[in-house]
Amino acid sequence: MSTATGQTQPNDGTDLPDYPGTRSPRCPFDPPPVQAGWRRADGLTQVRLSNGRIAWAVTRYGDVKQLLGDPRLSADGHRYPQLMETQQHGQPQAFPRMDDPEHSRIRRTLTGEFTVKRVEAMRPHVRSLVDRFLEEMIAAGSPADLVRAYALPIPSLVISLLLGVPYDDHTFFQTRSATLMRKGTPQQERQAASGELFGYLLDLVKRKEREPGDDLISRLVTERVVTGELTHLDVAMNSMVILHAGHETTANMIALGTLALLENPRQADRIRDTxxxxxxxxxxxxxLRYLSIAQDMLVRVATEDIVVGGHLVREGEMLVSGVPSANRDGVFESADLLDLDRDARGHLAFGYGVHQCLGQSLARVELQEALPALLRRLPALRLAVPLEEVRFRHDMVVYGVHELPVAW
Ligand code: HEM
Structure with a gap:
């Protein structure tokens, strides 16, 4: 352990607490209770991540914000392989695992696709997809698994249409994506899933080069590959990042958000009645603040000795940002309460700094359309099993529910 005075004792990780810790079955929306203790204690807490690596857990709002905005911390998986779950030959580095200036050079080729204006133009289309899946779920009859019938298909279809990935292949990319999101997936399985997804997208990139359409992959090929800004491999990798990041996250926010509203009916009324x-x-x-589903993915390495929260972190040491805990910090009054009337702006659910979520405007539009439509169309919506029987995603990098049995 190291302190602000700089004394370091090596730790092999065996006696360290596991990160992120265990959530309380009675409060499945709250971060693991152990994190509230870490937040109150001085300095940072050394933890063992689910992949066995040792890191400093940063759990206070101010510290997480400072850390994610600090250029002395690196997300570069090439330089620091400990940041990577899989090293794959023949694939370029994904831009979320790069530092500036290379990170922003690649990210800039995509930002135009995700501006508020561009995403607002997609809202009517998102609304029509929401209505379609809602009506299909109702037609199939009560009860239903909300994840499979509603929460997953909406963002999955939105991202497929945006990229130009045939939605008919959704089972293929959803299963590979889930394998990559599962903590502790064996290396071989992880590499196979990543290789298959990448190969599929590289073939698609080449097809789009021959027959471009009105979609993101075609635009990257016709506008960025011809200029030499990106290679075919870069386009395939960018598409993989967006496909992967763009549906699991939003799907889990729709499903977990619905469950949180069903458990807080007065709050649900606020959305239904406006x-x-x-x-x-x-x-x-x-x-987004209250649920903070990015429970286990914001890792960095210090490129030099730095002080975070009065605590010395040595060059080469890993840090993990506890966004769920930071969003329950005292900067938000009665932070453990879900209060839809509060001003939650400034939350860190989409991260902070140069790696802040690229797709946040799109995620917002999807949630703003999917949640009210569901509550209004099905005012009698209820959980079809006791809360204790819901399978929460403790085993995944992104929190949420594996299934959500609902009736109406
Ligand atoms: C509610 C849904 C979502 C949540 C909670 C979420 C959360 C996050 C968070 C916390 C990060 C920062 C990771 C870090 O700093 O290491 C991030 C980055 C990212 N997100 Fe999202 N995300 C969501 C939806 C989306 C969607 C819909 C897309 C794509 C269309 C997307 C694409 C990305 C990308 C590409 C990055 C990496 C950005 C970079 O490194 O520059 N996300 N997201």
Whole structure:
């Protein structure tokens, strides 16, 4: 352990607490209770990550923000292989695992696709998909698994259409994506899933080069590959990042958000009974803060000795940002309460700094459309099993529920 005075004792990790810790079955929306203790204690806490690596857990709001905005911390998986779950030959590095300036050079080729304006233009289309899946779920009859019938297909289809990936292949990319999101997936399985997904997208990139369409992959090929800004491999990798990041996260927010609203019926009424888009938008921000589903993915390495929260972190040491804990810090009044009327802006659910979520505007639009439509169309929506029987995603990098049995 090291302190602000710089004394370091090597630790082999065997006696360290596991990160992120175990959530309480009675409060499945709260971060693991152990993190509240770490937040109150001085300095940082040394932990063992689910892949066995040792890291400093950063759990206070101010510290997480400082850390994610500090250029002395690196996300570069090439330089620091300990940041990577899989090293794959023949694939370029994914830009979330790069540092600036290379990270922003690649990211800039995509930002135009995800501006508020571009995403707002997609809203009517998102709305029509929401209605379609809602009506299909209702037609199939109560009860239903909300994840499979509603929460997963909406973002999955949205991202497929945006990229130009045939939605008919959704079982293929959803299963590979889930394998990559599962903690502790054996290396061989992880590499196979990543290789298959990458190969599939590389073939698609080449097909789009021959027959471009009105989609993101075609635009990257026709506008960025011809200029030499990106290679075919880069386009395949960018597509893989977006496909992977773009559906599991939002799907889990829709499903877990629905469950949180079913468990807090007065709060659900706030969304159901309003026709004010600003009230819905604020409610979605609060759900993002309260649920903070990115439980286990914000890792970095210190490139030099730095002080975080009065605590010395040595060059080469790993840090993990506890976003769920930071969003329950005292900067938000009564932070453990879900209060859809509060101003939750400034939350860190999409991260912070140069790696802040590229798809956040799209995620917001999807949530702003999917949650109110569900509550209004099905006012009698209820959980079809006792809460204790819901399978929460403790085993995944992104928190949520594996299934959500609902009836109406
Ligand atoms: C509610 C849904 C979502 C949540 C909670 C979420 C959360 C996050 C977080 C916390 C990060 C920062 C990771 C880090 O700093 O290491 C991130 C990055 C990212 N997200 Fe999201 N995300 C969501 C939806 C989406 C969607 C819909 C897309 C794509 C269309 C997307 C694409 C990305 C990408 C590409 C990055 C990496 C950005 C970079 O490294 O520059 N996300 N997301």
């Amino acid at each position: 026709d004010d888009p600003k009230v819905v938008a604020a409610a979605v921000e609060e759900l």
